[in-house]
Amino acid sequence: MTTLSAPPSEAFDDVATARRRARPWRWAAGVALAVVAAQLAWFLVNNDRFEWDVVAQYLFEPTVLSGLATTVLLAVVAMAIGSVVGGLLAAAQLSDFAPLRWAATLYVGVFRGIPPLVQLIFWFNLAYLLPRISIGIPFGPEFASWDANALITPLTAAVIGLSLVESAYLAEIIRAGLLGVDPGQRDAARAMGFTPAQTFARVVLPQAMRVIIPPSGSQFISVLKGTALVSVIAMADLLHSVQVIYNRTYQIVPLLIVACLWYLVVVTVLTIGQRWLERHFSRGHTAATTSRRRTVSTSDGAAA
Amino acid sequence: MTGQPALRVLGVRKTFGDHAALDDVSLDVREGEVVVVIGPSGSGKSTLIRCVHQLEAIDAGAVYLDGELLGYERHRGGLRALGERRVAAQRSRMSMVFQQFNLIPHFTVLRNITEAPVRVHGRARADAESEAMELLERVGLADRAQHYPRQLSGGQQQRVAIARAVATKPRITLFDEPTSALDPELVEDVLGVMRGLAADGMTMVVVTHEMAFAREVADRCVFMEAGRVVESGPPSELFTAPRSARLRSFLARHHNAQPVPSTVESVS
Numbered sequence: 133m134t135t136l137s138a139p140p141s142e143a144f145d146d147v148a149t150a151r152r153r154a155r156p157w158r159w160a161a162g163v164a165l166a167v168v169a170a171q172l173a174w175f176l177v178n179n180d181r182f183e184w185d186v187v188a189q190y191l192f193e194p195t196v197l198s199g200l201a202t203t204v205l206l207a208v209v210a211m212a213i214g215s216v217v218g219g220l221l222a223a224a225q226l227s228d229f230a231p232l233r234w235a236a237t238l239y240v241g242v243f244r245g246i247p248p249l250v251q252l253i254f255w256f257n258l259a260y261l262l263p264r265i266s267i268g269i270p271f272g273p274e275f276a277s278w279d280a281n282a283l284i285t286p287l288t289a290a291v292i293g294l295s296l297v298e299s300a301y302l303a304e305i306i307r308a309g310l311l312g313v314d315p316g317q318r319d320a321a322r323a324m325g326f327t328p329a330q331t332f333a334r335v336v337l338p339q340a341m342r343v344i345i346p347p348s349g350s351q352f353i354s355v356l357k358g359t360a361l362v363s364v365i366a367m368a369d370l371l372h373s374v375q376v377i378y379n380r381t382y383q384i385v386p387l388l389i390v391a392c393l394w395y396l397v398v399v400t401v402l403t404i405g406q407r408w409l410e411r412h413f414s415r416g417h418t419a420a421t422t423s424r425r426r427t428v429s430t431s432d433g434a435a436a
Numbered sequence: 437m438t439g440q441p442a443l444r445v446l447g448v449r450k451t452f453g454d455h456a457a458l459d460d461v462s463l464d465v466r467e468g469e470v471v472v473v474i475g476p477s478g479s480g481k482s483t484l485i486r487c488v489h490q491l492e493a494i495d496a497g498a499v500y501l502d503g504e505l506l507g508y509e510r511h512r513g514g515l516r517a518l519g520e521r522r523v524a525a526q527r528s529r530m531s532m533v534f535q536q537f538n539l540i541p542h543f544t545v546l547r548n549i550t551e552a553p554v555r556v557h558g559r560a561r562a563d564a565e566s567e568a569m570e571l572l573e574r575v576g577l578a579d580r581a582q583h584y585p586r587q588l589s590g591g592q593q594q595r596v597a598i599a600r601a602v603a604t605k606p607r608i609t610l611f612d613e614p615t616s617a618l619d620p621e622l623v624e625d626v627l628g629v630m631r632g633l634a635a636d637g638m639t640m641v642v643v644t645h646e647m648a649f650a651r652e653v654a655d656r657c658v659f660m661e662a663g664r665v666v667e668s669g670p671p672s673e674l675f676t677a678p679r680s681a682r683l684r685s686f687l688a689r690h691h692n693a694q695p696v697p698s699t700v701e702s703v704s
Contacts, residue, residue, distance in 0.1 A: 323532040326556065339541065413542070416541040
């Protein structure tokens with residue numbers, strides 16, 4: 133009936149006067165969430181088995197803090213070694229020399245395929261398989277040699293195990309990031325006379341980082357939590373330090389809460405760091421016109 | 437200085453799988469000359485300048501810049517491929533402008549232009565920046581120096597890319613369909629900048645579909661088809677008296693090159 137638009141002089145529809153649509157399900161969901169939140173709060177506060185006073189008592193206990201330091205250190209070391217090795221593995225997988233590609237693919241397949249817990253126990257028991265570890269010419273003379281039992285402490289086993297797992301995951305993340313860079317960028321860098329190293333460091337990697345950082349951040353978080361596994365080889369990490377206490381006092385729940393709180397604190401800090409890095413590497417990639425984004429990137433530049 | 441061409445391409449062959457992208461292509465470019473390469477899509481025009489710039493390895497023949505063989509060195513009476521670093525040094529004496537601009541997105545406009553002079557040619561940053569500002573002035577984008585490429589239109593990006601290409605004072609600048617990715621109304625700005633460079637005596641090889649530009653600016657036109665140079669000569673000859681049937685039919689399909697006698701009118 134009203135197929136033709138009305139002339140402007142007559143009354144016409146103006147969408148600016150339209151009312152908001154009623155969204156009853158949003159109200160329902162809001163109420164449900166509020167009820168659940170209230171119930172949870174009630175549970176946390178009124179259940180004295182949480183023993184919040186015990187939580188407070190042990191939160192800053194020196195052995196707990198030293199366990200926390202071990203956990204963070206292990207995660208950082210595993211991430212650092214994992215990034216370097218993962219980067220090399222990614223380069224190997226993208227190489228045009230086939231044996232290098234095969235070796236890297238096999239490495240990633242093995243260390244990503246075996247559960248980290250199994251790997252940790254395995255490395256801890258390396259001395260059984262390899263009583264002596266030595267440096268020398270393969271099948272030739274040795275220059276130095278160590279007793280594996282002395283070398284493989286819980287710390288070295290933990291570092292080896294976690295780094296191997298990390299490097300395998302990060303290799304895949306880095307490879308995907310490098311593949312995601314427009315080939316035209318590589319052409320442009322080479323056309324400018326950049327050497328392969330300059331092309332990689334100044335043009336390809338910064339762009340790949342945009343793709344690499346978000347999953348690497350998740351990976352860092354998962355290795356941080358993965359460090360809890362090392363408690364099985366008696367490494368004094370955060371979890372192990374609270375276990376030592378509750379084995380003595382039997383206050384299992386409050387001490388686990390101590391550990392949980394610290395894990396959450398560290399993960400939150402990591403997440404904030406990750407967001408900052410994401411913004412840093414999105415320079416020049418944000419939309420042109422939004423002024424909000426632009427203020428962010430200028431404050432970034434000032435911080436960098 | 438008299439005899440030697442700035443760029444010499446001799447019997448170059450390049451194959452991708454079974455497909456011969458370049459088949460025995462030879463071309464000399466004298467200093468200060470503007471050579472425009474035309475031809476249908478897939479005729480090997482872009483491959484030719486990518487091979488000149490050593491972005492693609494050639495399978496046969498040779499490319500010389502000022503008499504120096506590119507990409508290879510004489511070794512024990514034969515030829516041996518150069519390492520990437522030395523190829524990069526050879527490349528740095530040429531420049532290229534790409535169809536998709538390929539500005540570095542995380543560098544500002546100014547940084548895009550100064551990066552090669554500073555990092556590759558060892559120029560002082562301050563000098564490189566003041567020269568870059570002059571170039572930006574020239575392409576009409578001095579006020580965009582601190583913008584990021586994504587904040588510019590395609591035509592602006594391509595003008596920045598041209599400024600970047602000439603900032604290193606290359607012996608020769610290669611243009612790979614510089615206006616093909618642009619909106620029609622932005623093409624003229626880019627062609628205007630290129631006309632200015634040609635007038636300054638810059639040695640240029642331009643792959644393009646802009647026939648009017650070819651006619652007006654080229655010292656010499658090269659028509660390629662199926663990986664071969666079919667015909668070459670001054671545009672006045674090539675456009676008005678094409679010798680080969682293939683060039684005739686190619687020109688007939690490009691109205692802006694040679695208005696086709698309109699038999700269409702009488703039909704309709």
